[in-house]
Amino acid sequence: DDDTIKVGILHSLSGTMAISETTLKDAMLMLIEEQNKKGGLLGKQLEAVVVDPASDWPLFAEKARELIEVNGVDAVFGCWTSVSRKSVLPVFEELNSLLFYPVQYEGEESQRNVFYTGAAPNQQAIPAVDYLMNEEGVERWVLAGTDYVYPRTTNKILEAYLKAKGVAEEDIMINYTPFGHSDWQTIVSDIKTFGSAGKKTAVVSTINGDANVPFYKELANAGIKAEDIPVVAFSVGEEELAGLDTEPLVGHLAAWNYFQSADTDINADFIDAWHAFIGDEERVTNDPMEAHFIGFNMWVEAVEKAGTTDADAVIDAIVGVTVPNLTGGYSAMMPNHHITKPVLIGEIQDDGQFETVWETSGTVVGDAWSDYLDGSKDLISDWRAPMSCGNFNVKTGKCGGSGS
Amino acid sequence: MARATSQLYLDGVSVSFDGFKALNELSLTIDPGEMRAIIGPNGAGKTTMMDVITGKTRPDTGEVFFNGTIDLTGEDEAAIAELGIGRKFQKPTVFESHTVWDNLELALKAPRGPFATLFHSITDAEAARIGALLETIRLSSKRDELAANLSHGQKQWLEIGMLLAQDPKLLLVDEPAAGMTDAETAETAELLKEIAMDHCVVVVEHDMDFVRALGVKVTVLHEGSVLAEGSLDHVSADERVVEVYLGR
Amino acid sequence: MSLLKPLLILFSLLLVGVLPAAAQSDPEALRPLINNLADGNYDETQRQIEEIAATGNAAAAPALEALGEGDLYFRKSDGMVFIAVREGKIYQLTDPLTLEAAGEAGRRDVKKIRVNNRLRRVIRSALGSLTLMAPDPGVRMAAAEAIFTARDPDGIEALDIALDAETDDNVRRVMQQARAAAVLNSDLGPEEKITAVGTLSDMGNRQALSLLLSVQSTLDPDVQAAAADAISKIEQSIAAWDAAQNIWFGISLGSVLLLAAIGLAITFGVMGVINMAHGEMVMIGAYVTFVVQEIIRTSAPGLFEVSLFIALPLAFLTSGLIGVAIERGVIRWLYGRPLETLLATWGISLILQQAVRTIFGPTNQEVGNPDWMSGAFELGQMTITYNRMWIVVFALLVFAGLMLVLKKTPFGLYTRAVTQNRRMAASMGIRTPWIDALTFGLGSGIAGIAGVALSQIDNVSPNLGQSYIIDSFMVVVFGGVGNLWGTLVGAMTLGVVNKFLEPYAGAVLGKIFVLVFIILFIQKRPRGLFALKGRAVEA
């Protein structure tokens, strides 16, 4: 039927990732509903098509194909883990459709059909480390993460960055744990030991998902206070805190581009709308939700600009589109398909919210390619004509990476 | 000396379970072609002895030799079976989800390796042999029944059939007449005697009429070792045998 | 939130009431300083705090306390500073010095004075010197500890006064340690410093070590030598304690495994049902805890400390009844078909997960730790967290209780008889359907109470069960199916092995090694650690 524009929602509603992704599905449904209230898009109503890839990576590809080929959606909002995104990439490329990806990730990617509305490492990790170094005087670093690509890459970047800042090898401790790790006794005690060497120590945590709750519980019980050894996390948001008694965790940090506590009218409206939509005053908002908010509005604007939902037209139209974000500023879609975002450092409060203790003065442009990794420091991405390349090598002047 | 010419040779075999001696310095020699009846009270160690011979239980001490030269204590069950020792269990154990026919086919003497069985197709001679065995054990009418659906006695018969199908050099038969009518018992005795003409047989039984019908040398076990040996009349006259086994 | 205010006032009154009269001469003198807190960045705020502390005026304590807690606000209209507590859409204001009610304000009328970790540290040490003379030994202890971490030489004077007055030996010791820390950071003479090193060396723990390491380079050569001695002494004793700590970690992990597996030791070990829904029973137990706490939070906050004791029987009943329902509805048709029980219970586990997801939402739920389950105590150089300790105790109690039921009651005997030969058990007059249902209910109920315990250390989410199911099966099988002692020893062994591997191999490789260890171990003992032997088993 041609009287609606279909939007695909590709978030796991069952399996291990449902815990995070279900909320995003609801957020998308809300955004679509609101847009329809405003009269839809190009005079048509939007229709959400929800599927459940069930936290199963190959199923993501299958479902993406189904959305595009069978349901004929014009854009897809979805994925959380990197591997799910990697799994669907070829599908979007082959069928030339659009994916808006709302989660912070390790970078090192820029694809024509994908728009990265979450943070790249330079929009999250590096400012956080800067903050700890400058404000808290941290000299010794524990980089603790779950053993997969995002933490590995982020830690690689951070390690390079810290060394560049003169931090000695022995002042960096790197530790990886399996997914869903639940017994943190040894690691917490190691952190305590590492932190007792007489230098101010902090933990940079890329611990993923469910493992955070037992980690923080152990941390709190072992009496590690934020004043002594602060932990700054990149994957812990309001949603994760909802499962925790935050009283003992006050002062630990997180770096994001959005906090629910952001004191702006647009955010207050967003939260009100969310509570009304979900029918629960207690439900929190979080950064990936904001990313979808931004991504969705950018898509709407680009479609309006292009006058069509045709993928090529939208891809051309969307670069440069600027929409308000929820923290009071504006975010723009950059030629590398990443967006500009402010970086906020927040401290955990006893009510489960974050309070912003520091923020960048303006917005930061997301880097597809890190300046701190050998393979990628010469790469740039620009999807505008004439370059139209995701991995242009400024040294060789050629599109197609850094290899010889 | 005795060992070299024997078919089966046990010397000083002891087995204990958590301190309880099931076999106690048991020595026994079976000559080639001999049939031997073994009797003895419940718990005397008869079944345990068979377990030791067939590799199911390892003796704590003692020697077990087959054919005078082959040390059985070092072999596993399959190897011992391949050497030519077949066994009927006290409690009938057959392959319940196979038909009676297939039970016999599996037991039939033939190469036992995986590749041999993979490419095996049944020959006329084998089919005829199975047919004959079915007659002998009177299960022709049940040949396509699953073994699970047999009555207790029929399973006993099927197991005897499987033992015959293996055509082993040495047959160990644990209570073949249990659960059979008197007439069938007599018949079983005839059958065993026939087999004993060119095989070596060791029979365990509590039915004295059956043992008498076999008419062979009898060994009485008691508390894991030999109490008496000789003809049935000879051992029945032994006071101790009457005391512990036959009763008054 | 609403609780906080009266508490705060009470606390402050306690402080104010007993401080030496001189120090609290004129609270109003502080007002401009306090109001100054309203402006400026963190650096400025820090200076203000230090200035306030320098007055030595204890009346400033409540304000600083509130600042640290994030409860200090300023009114946008006039820049006045208040302690504010949010009630719904408005804030209740309290004067920070007189602690009298000061009206209310709308959400947009006041602004919070921001603090970060650095400021909290500053506040803590400021409060330390202000509260050294408090009547409550706990407060004095905290104050001394604050000075210890702050290592601020300015505290020495206050400490000396406080030490003279101190009556409590424990507090006195901590004060001396705090003094030693401050001394090492000061420019006092070498004698003083060597004594201080001695005090720290006796203290012997990581904090002392950390302190010595950080000041070592700044010391005179003599003192440095003493410090080096102290450091190596402390390091030695810590190494020995580390091994003990590892064993403790292992036992504590083992107890978690035991708790997770013990219900399975019944449904799977005793009954032979490959119960894939076991994890969900644990999960349900955890959700029961959540619901209990939620109800307590809204209608009887005073009961929070005993919430777990209320949750235990309820979790047992809930999971147990669900277990009975599953047994009656599904499993009983499948006895003798264990592999199909695998399928059926797998289906059930999916349904239960999704049901919980539908009812409670997919996200984590907050289950709080009562006070007696929070924090830690020191045993020598070992830190033992209360929640872990109680879980170890609890796991052993559950184990003992279960052992009693299975070994010493007719119910246990009948259960084992039924699983060994259902038909014959019925002919002996045992009501097999009852026994089946009750046994499955018992196993599920035990899983439920395990859930109560696990809610204290892990996530409460629909996935909770999934994360324990594999480990549980490993434990039961490793220990030997059908043997409860095996489950106990198996769980503890795997826990300790894991914790000894982890420091060397890392958590990921450590876990892999444990799995490989299990595989190899089963080769050696094909029927588990406590294998049943003999004819009875092979037959």
Add this chain to the structure above:
Amino acid sequence: MLKVENIDLHYGAAQALKSVSLTADIGRVTCLLGRNGVGKTSTLRAVAGQQPISSGQIIWNGEDISALPAHARARKGIAVVPQGREVFPLLTVKENLETGYAPIKRKDRFVPDTIFELFPVLKDMLSRRGGDLSGGQQQQLAIARALVTRPQLLVLDEPTEGIQPSIIKDIGRAISWLRDQGTMAIVLVEQYFEFARDLADDYAVMDRGEVVLAGTGKDMAENEVRRYLTV
């Protein structure tokens, strides 16, 4: 007293019993004889409730028990010694005996001394697992276990199988002693003709799922019966 009236029994599609009728009175031993596979065990299973019947009635002490589950029948005083022993392999001998407490009153929950007099070997092996016993020992345990329930109807399926001669004699004496107590009806399936003949007050012979001959023990004519027992 037990009255089995015209029962049919099927295993799947195969019919194992055709209109079998049988009675057993208190204070009498009823013997059931027949070749392998004629349906003796099936009849006993029907009585004990281990196998459902497809038609007919089983009446015990005037009550129709055909639809009761096995455990309810045990509670009405029916005890079985099954073919193939079926002791609980992982329970100790003592525990095996204690399973017999299930259907009886609390005050009766002890193992009568007569049982150990009859089977002294069990007394020595109380803590050994049932499955570890020798075949004959298991058989003794199975009989003892049934007696612990103080049954009013004792159903024995080939109780002498695998038992040494002296104990067979003891069991024979025990059965007549139990009969003489006058509190118990006994149904005995036996292949061992002389043993059966010596004990039988009544007898029935089965063939191909039917009762083909029945009468009192006194007129149990050897030849006629033997005809059905030979091949």
Add this chain to the structure above:
Amino acid sequence: MSSFLFRALDARAGIFVALMALVIVLVPAGNLLVPESSPFHVPTYAVTLMGKYLTYALLALAVDLVWGYCGILSLGHAAFFALGGYAMGMYLMRQIGTRGVYGDPILPDFMVFLNWQELPWYWYGFDMFWFAALMVLLVPGLLAFIFGWFAFRSRVTGVYLSIITQALTYALLLAFFRNDMGFGGNNGLTDFKDILGFDIQADTTRAGLFAASGLALVLCFLICRSITRSKLGKVLVAVRDAESRTRFLGYRVEHYKLFVWTLSAMMAGIAGALYVPQVGIINPGEFAPANSIEVVIWVAVGGRGTLVGAVLGAVLVNFAKTWFTAALPEFWLFALGGPVRLRHTLPAQGHSGPYRERPIDVWQQIGLRPG
């Protein structure tokens, strides 16, 4: 030999093979030859989907061979599937050449961005298809052989075996998650470009892969069928029912088990290798113990010990999963859990099936309980 394969082709198998042949021809034809406007056109989406089902069916077949016939309940077969998949994935990665994002001619992208300097030795040779194809068989086969050699010789049976197979796949899962292993960590291997020179996204390639999966399935089906119908098949069933009795007949049970176990692992490997190019990704998630359990469920739904049933079960359950995850995204687990449960609540065997008759023997099969 001919008689060996011939034995497989009785009427039932014949029907199955004929049907499969039809599918193998018609589906690609419907995709490539029938114009898109026609109602008989088979969309590419459907071809890939069905191709995936076929590889799952092959995996289910492999499980049925060891479980249905030999009583070895493997809760770790996904490991062999995934290893086969990785072998193929490595080949596909090497085929990318300079088309990766970094354009490195040798190193796959994930190695470049984690600063690997050179290709690890175990990646050598995977640029050649024949080598990769060999590894698809050898790696799972060898692992299965070594694992089985020890386990069967030590007479690990029943649940103990099941659980250590689970431990095996779980350990591999964790190992492959590690970035240090050199297999791309959690992200696994993706972004494949072509296979044997054909563009992996082309419709013709997809149709070809579909046909290849179908052929592999038919071939493996015939092999399994001739095995189960041979005397060896009877020995397997005997082992399943009464392992120790089989030994006393002189059969070396461990050799039999090892034979089918290894064979089955290799089939699983083939299935994995065909799966990867069709779904476009292989990552450690494939090792997840839950996956192995799911395979067992397919087999059980279709009917254990029937081969055809395994194939049907796999296709059926996966079709249901595809359908429900789209149609009832929030509730598909209820929908899937429900039937699995209901089907088994029905007293399948009436009241006097062999199972009720002899509970102990079935218990024995998995070693839970003595007979």
